Amino acid sequence: MSDENEKELEALQKALAAEHAAVYGYGVVGGRVREGRRTEAKAAYDAHRARRDALAREVRDLDGTPVAAAAAYALPFPVPDSAAAVRLAAELEDRVADVYSDVVRASEGGRRSTAAEALREAAVRAVRWRGESVAFPGLAERAATGAPSASASAPWATPTT
Template identity: 75%
Template sequence: MSGGAKRAELTALQAALAAEHAAVYGYGVVGGRIGAARRSEARAAYDAHRARRDALTREVRDLGGEPVAANAAYALPFPVPDAPAAVRLAARLEERVAGVYADLVRAATGVRRASAAAALREAAVRAVRWSGESVAFPGLAERAGEGTGTAGATPSASAPVTP
């Protein structure tokens, strides 16, 4: 792998890690507001994002990087006072995670690309389960208004980002 390709992959891994940090935080909010009927689904998603976050931390280190740290808190994209808002937040979290995994699929090769594609697929399926709606190209359509590449998806350490 060339130096430029390795840097691009590391940048995409860091963006995915940052998105997983935000998703873990966001699912903490979801879990506090979600109705009993969907609580186990929210817990499963929370656990999946924690596992992905931990795996990405190891992968960043394997490539010689220092894993991006989680923010202390994240600004939510809208108020979450009740279960319907928690469901909307869960769908939004998954759509955003799918976007950064689409970037990682593009930047990675081999086993890491396959893992990123699996994470993209899982996030897209969870987004559909939460929202009841699907898109033709998960991880891409949601980002049309956000610009392209990982630069639009990488949170700044100094500014909170919405999960």
Template identity: 75%
Template sequence: MSEAKDGGLPALQAALAAEHAAVYGYGVVGGRIATGRRAEAQAAYDAHRARRDALEREVRDRGAQPVAASAAYALPFPVPDSAAAIRLAAELEERVAGVYSDLVRAVSGERRGTAALALREAAVRAVRWRGESVAFPGLAERADTSAPTGTDPAPASDSASASASARASATRTP
């Protein structure tokens, strides 16, 4: 369905659902994170709450009922300590980035810019939590996990064109 017909509503609702889950997840992170990273977890929690609230308003502005938060969410793994809380925070951000990547594809104009900003913010937070980045945040299907870190899978003569192609595909509009 095109944005003109549905206003990107399914992708907006998916982003809202992801923000609900992130807010819940950061509640768990905050309960287990070491004191030295607690302010970072609080800032991320606040950012996700703000995005959630903005998405709820946007869905209502489109005349739809915002998807409700679940009472609880299944965590991807147990979170008994600070190290697991850090892994959970990175996982939450990567999942949110993926959903915002879908939203970027589904909307246009100012909404696309807002979604791209949210994608970037989630990707940056994921890097901060994880300590490393991925080539295409939010696009797991494009990440090449077979190549060793720090190597260029393209031949030397093609590296400039491969890099330009990657940048073009990352900024291409649907």
């Protein structure tokens, strides 16, 4: 496998792990968010499930074994109420956008277009949850710290033990 294919496979695996974590996180969001936003949470949950399934196929297409979901994930903060659930949803979307920016950089052609669309969708959902936008979605951490992407060490995507 060429270095480019390895980088693409690695980026896809990180995106798949992020989607697994987002699906889990939206389970929490859906259980805590006020009734008026549950439809939005369900739509996001369904979108992340669909992206997760598509990513698993993409990984297999590159002769990889898709990273498995964990039984549970450590959340970035406690989610006792609807306000915290909304913050969690925005955080999940920011982190998913971040990993898709890595896929955009590592891919070409159709995969790049699909990753760019996933990044855009996550950024739009984050704006809806947060009520405001950020400059350069998927790059906020890099712009603020000059550090590598959060996808390289996403503690929120770490399974709980």
